[in-house]
Amino acid sequence: MKRKKIPGLIDIIVVDDPLQIRAIAEDPGVDRLFRRRPLLNGVILGRSLGVLSYQGKRFPHQQPCGDSARAAGQDALWKLYNDKAPEMAEGPEVLDDLARWIKGQGPDIGPGILVQQVVGSFFNANYKATPESWAAAVTISKASGSGNIPRLLWWYLSGRIGRAKKLLGSVANNDLFCIHGTTVAVHNIVAGVVKMKGYYADEERRRSLTPEKAAGLCLSPPPVVYRQAKSAGEAAGCPFSKYSMFLLQLGKAYSRREANDLVFMTGSWSRCPAGRWVPAMLAGVWKRACATC
DSSP: OEEEEETTTEEEEEEOOHHHHHHHHHOTTEESOOOOOSHHHHHHHHHHHHHSEETTEEOGGGSOTTOHHHHHHHHHHHHHHHHHHHHHHTOOGGGHHHHHHHTTOSSSOOHHHHHHHHHHHHHOTTOOOOHHHHHHHHHHHHHHHOOOHHHHHHHHHTTHHHHHHHHHHHHTTTOHHHHHIIIIIHHHHHHHHHHHHHHHHSHHHHHHOOHHHHHHHTOOOOSOEEEEESSOEEETTEEEOTTOEEEEOHHHHHHHSOOTHHHHTTTSTTOOTTTTHHHHHHHHHHHHHHHTO
16 A cells, blocks of 8 residues: 655555555445545545535445445446346347447447447447547546646536536436436446457457456456545554555456456445346357357
8 A cells, every 4th residue: 555645735655565455445434435535646636526426316336334325326237237248148138239349340430339238238228439439438438537737627618528428418318327327337248348359359369368368357347436435544564544545456467366256346235236147248259259169
């Protein structure tokens, strides 16, 4: 852990060790209540919460443990994803465009629109991803993690962020979980699909990798997630204060050692409800691509 603290100004703890991340994720004194203090912590949180919200409601991955609506929605979605995972693992027709992209066939478009379409259609059979909806998702992703305050301010003043959220909400029928999936979570799946295309191009791997193995190699966690201390305490030997903000660098932790549970925060109250569906979807893409190679 690395802590940067100037009383009244900043109190941030950066964590990239899997064991320490797990300890913090399991600590009941660390949550996503997100009080905007001290000053620079508030700037960072304000930027993130302002971008990752829709019609005054935070995206699900920004809501605290005690939020009953979040918990109920997450549990219901977990069951729905799990019910549909076996079908996805078989490589259904909905994955055909992605499988063709993996093989270098089909229309000359990037994987973003294709993945957004698959994720969106999980929630709504009539979902239609477009270049505009994908560009809007990219805008929200860049804005939520940008350290370029002048550019972020300009995007707000020009209405770019507002227009992006309005478009994403309209194609998702204002379903907050669908908006989150097609705006935030989608980028982690795209990163996995890009990896998969590289594996498919390797003829030896194409012959030897099972769909499950290929999917496992292509999992990609969110680079960073935020947490905040509700009260003073200690985690993994590091003391923290009330309102200390934790930057859990899942991407770095995952790349350094075997830490598959961190991809979906398995075992945590904040687990991703698609923890089985995403690997099944990736396995299905591989299976469908290899079936016609």
